Amino acid sequence: MTEVRERLQDSVIRQIMSWISPLEPHKRHQDIRQNRLKGTGIWFLLQPEFQKWHDSQSVNGGINSVLECSGMPGAGMPGAGKSVI
Numbered sequence: 001m002t003e004v005r006e007r008l009q010d011s012v013i014r015q016i017m018s019w020i021s022p023l024e025p026h027k028r029h030q031d032i033r034q035n036r037l038k039g040t041g042i043w044f045l046l047q048p049e050f051q052k053w054h055d056s057q058s059v060n061g062g063i064n065s066v067l068e069c070s071g072m073p074g075a076g077m078p079g080a081g082k083s084v085i
Contacts, residue, residue, distance in 0.1 A: 041085040
């Protein structure tokens with residue numbers, strides 16, 4: 001009975017999540033990742049700003065540290081490339 005109840009709860013949670021976010025970000029991420037060329041974004045990882053942020057993660061465990069990546073949204077058209085990086 002417990003297993004049936006857990007499966008029902010999982011089903012309800014999946015329905016709610018699809019209602020809240022029908023975009024399926026995990027699937028989108030996997031699709032984009034498969035099409036990315038080897039070495040894409042290496043330049044970004046070498047930037048001093050990224051290195052400074054990355055180094056701060058090990059110092060404070062990532063607490064209160066957010067990396068913001070802004071740019072034009074794609075919305076069905078080519079954007080700035082944030083998703084690919």
